[in-house]
Each structure stands twice: as C-alpha cells, then as structure tokens.
Amino acid sequence: MANVISDETIEYVGILSKLKLDDAQKEQAKKDLEEMLDYIDQLGELDTDGVEPMSHVHPVSNRFREDVVTNGDEREKILKNAPEERDGAFVVPRTFD
Amino acid sequence: MSREYETVIGLEVHVELATKTKIFCGCSTQFGGEVNSHTCPVCTGMPGSLPVLNKQVVEYAIAVGLATNCDITRHGKFDRKNYFYPDNPQNYQISQLYLPICRNGYVEIETEKGGKKKVGIHEIHMEEDAGKLIHDEWGEVSLVDYNRSGVPLIEIVSEPDMRSAEEVIAYLEKLRMFIQYLGASDCKLQEGSMRADVNLSVRPVGSDKFGTRTEMKNLNSFTAITHAIENERERQIDIIEAGGSVIQETRRFDDNKGESYAMRSKEDAQDYRYFPDPDLIPLDVSQEWIDKIKSEQPEFRPEKMERYKEEYGIPEYDIGIITDNKRMADIFEAATAICGQPKKVSNWLMVETLRLLKEKNMDAVDIRYSPEHLAALIDLVEKKVINSSVAKEVFEKMFDDDTDPVKYVEEKGLKQETDSGAIKAICEQVIADNPQSVADYKAGKEKAIGFLVGQTMKAAKGKADPGTVNALLKELLS
C-alpha cells in the first residue's frame, strides 16, 4: 500500500523542523517519507490485540538519583559548547516570544 | 437586552519543586548563581548525555497528588515534547503526556456563599523547566542562561470547574497551602515558583456546551489573575454580543495596562509530536512507596486549626493567620513548646512579625528567626530582664539575622536596672527637676504621672521596668 505525502504535509514538516527546503529537496523528502511510511505499515500486519504498548526496550524500572548536588561550576567547559559566548551566556539569534 | 453569561475557568498551574538538584542531573537549583554556573552536559542538551531521574521529584509529585485526592499512576514514564526555542537546548522538553504521575483528584474550596465545592484535578505531571533568555536591548542577538534549565516542575491541570475569579483564588490558595505544608515548593507567584495559566470561556447561563476558550499567561499575582479574568470575561462577552466569535488563542496579560493581547503565534501550529523518551527508564510505583509517602504527610491547615482551638486557647482570627503559612505555624508550635506561653508567642507573630514582614515586603516563608530565640526573648521579658520596649528593639535585630537575644541583651547592656536604690535615685531626681508636673499630679491630674514615668525611663535609658517606676513615683509623691 503506497503512502502519498502531499505538498502541504511536506511544507508543514519543513516548518516544524525549521528547515528551508528547495523544490528538489521537497520532492526527495516526499519520496523518502513515503518509503519510510510504507515500511512502517508492514508492522500493521501483526496482530497486536491485547499487547501493552512498550515504552522501553529493557525490562528495568526505577533508576533514580538521590537529591544531592554532584556537579560543580563547570561553566568554562560548558561554554566551549556554545556557538558563541558573551558574558557567560550562550549567544543565539535574536529571539522573541 | 444582553443575556446572562457564565464564566468557565480551568487552570494549569506550574510549581517549581524545592529540590536541591535538577530533575535529571546533579546540578544545583539554587537561585542567584552566576549565569550558566549551574549547568552540565545533561541540562544543556549535549549529545550523548543521559538523564537520570531525581527520586525526590517523584516523591514530591506523589505527595501533592495524595494531598489532592489523586490516583497515583503505578506504571509511568516520560515523554518528549518537541519544539524549537533557544531556551530549550534539547529541542524537546521532557514531560509526561501519556501516563502522568497523578490523575483524577480534587480540591475542596469554600465558595463566596459559604458553601463547599470540589474543583477536579485532571492530572499532575512532572517536567523540566526551560532556561532563561536575556534580550539584549540594542544588540542583534539574544543571550541564554541555562541555570533554570532542568529545574523540576509539576504541572497541575484542573478540570474546567471554576466559575469566578474568587473560586480561582480559593483554589490557588488551597493548592499553595498543601504544597507549602508539604515543603514541596515555596509557591511564590511573584518570583515564578508558582505560575498559573488561565483557560477561560463564557457561555449563556443554562447552556451545557463550552464556548471557545482562550489561554492567558504571565499572571504573577492574585490581583493580576483577578484582573485578567474579569477583563477576559468582558472581552469575550463583547465579541459574542457584537455577533462575532472568540478565537482560540494564547493571550498575555499586561497588569499595568489592565488588558491582554494575543501573543504572536509562532508560525508553527502547536504540534509537539510527543513520544516516549527512550533515555529514561520507566517508573514503577509500589503500594509500599505510596503508603510510606502517605504516612509522612504533615498535618494540613484545616486539622491544624481545629487542634489549635482546643489546645492553645488563642483567638480564631490569630489561628487563621498563623496557620496560613507553615513556617509561621512551625515557629508558633516550637516556641510554645519551649516557653509554654501560646498567647505571648501568638502576639509576637501577629503584631511585630506581621508588621516587619509587611514593612520589608517579605513572605512568611522567609522568616529567619528560630523558635528557640523567640522563646528566649519571651522569657527575658517574663523574668523582667528587659522591658517590652527594649524587647521590640531586640526582636527587630532577631528578625533581621536570627541574633541570640540573650547574648545580644548581655553585650549591648540592655538589662533592666533591678537595683531599686538606683531607680529610686533617678525617680527622686526627676521629681526634683519637674515641679510643675509634680504639682499637677498632686492637684489630681492623674495623667501627669505618665509624663514623670516617661522622664524616668528616659533618664534610665529605657532599662527600667515601667510598672516599677510608676509604683515608685506614686509612693514618693504620696
């Protein structure tokens, strides 16, 4: 069963992912997404009635941290990850609410 | 002729939990640190870093859920809420959509008409706070501080059960009481440790269909919430009366202007594409764990008020104020247990403490002095080591920095003159210096004695017992 991704959908996905796609890229993305959906559709062939949705692959639960401060001030190191730094802060493009 | 409208209000309340560390890393949550000094690879969203859940966050969330009559979700997990914004370094917020920790609760409030009403709680979920954007007024850029990124929050989502601003405030006060009593948060609206988003719609009285609602953000005081509700109710009614229809949108309320405006909608719709966070292990909450947390619940305000009435014999009005804040109630109980004088302790709380809190624009949770020191101060007055006006002065010092009153009185030489010979000598001097007042008193002007007492107290630099001085003067003048 072939999935069809509309122009509106690819436009919308582009907006959500903050990606600017040109026409050729849009066509390519449409094709890729259609194939991915077709692939995932195969899972629909399985009977999953009465099966709890799985939230995690490992059969473990309850891994906690105690509420104790273990990290010191490492901002010099952390700021090295910033694209640009000013006054101890990460610099990002001007952003409004 | 306009129709009658009913206001329908639901609340989303975010509460910042009082943990020492963030929800998924060992960074401190302390306020006031240097920009980005409380950050690590986890809370700045670095690739490859892994979150580990803070146990205390779960315990606070369960405790709040139990206090608000919720069912606790026995098997839970976390989900990713995806959105792009620079205050959110991972490009997703870790939250709980599918299996929130608490569900189906309620809080009982008192209504204006003196009745009781249940406000339903749809759910309480755990999530992380975002960083803070600092906007450069003139620059081309914004700056980000991630110290708040990853600070634990619970979001308490009510059912649309409230019908007026009064009910909203009553609900918030009740929530705040539970949470403060649990020690889960200080719940300060002004400082943002409690934030309320108001969902509001109107409908003709008698209708059972909901109108289109708007969401209002940026409400940081009870007054702002009240204004915003009244303002939005009017705005929606005006639109409907004019034949228009309300648009579902998020609005920001400006309390200075007294009006709200639609927030510029980000170009994307609200499509968060939630999915389970694969980095976090699922949560299994055992009945034993729930029972343990339940057994540690404190005595909440309604029970406390009942007990105070029976145990302490202080006025109901005072009980209301003292139990309004757990810090006050704790000081009251501890100081009373030491000095055995509930009325005196209550009096220091009701008069001087409230006065100083108001004067210094402080919240009762910020009271610094210890109950031991308050009891010691009461003892000093009781034993006539200091008189009540000196006690006020000592109290102010104690209020500022929890000074030990016994040491302070000693060091500053504030002890009352107990040598009756010395006081008598001062009295005699004052009598000699004020013949007119003496004559007035002898002529039957009772008030003149007050002036003489005042002069004597002044000459004794306040360190005499006014009662003793009064008696001595009368004796000398008789």
Ligand SMILES: [Zn+2]
């Ligand atoms: Zn961190």
